[in-house]
Amino acid sequence: xxxxxxxxxxxxxxxxxxxxxxxxxxxxxxxxxxxxxxxxxxxxxxxxxxxxxx
Numbered sequence: 001x002x003x004x005x006x007x008x009x010x011x012x013x014x015x016x017x018x019x020x021x022x023x024x025x026x027x028x029x030x031x032x033x034x035x036x037x038x039x040x041x042x043x044x045x046x047x048x049x050x051x052x053x054x
Contacts, residue, residue: 011019042049
């Protein structure tokens, strides 16, 4: 059996739209999580973040 003999499943337009919507939702959730971790880190470090030797 060669690679050319393998049949693939083609998603419908509705499935592609649903997949894209899920991908956008996951991307937004991941972005929000990254921002939350960044802001939390800044709050925990406080002003000591800017008062340090270079």
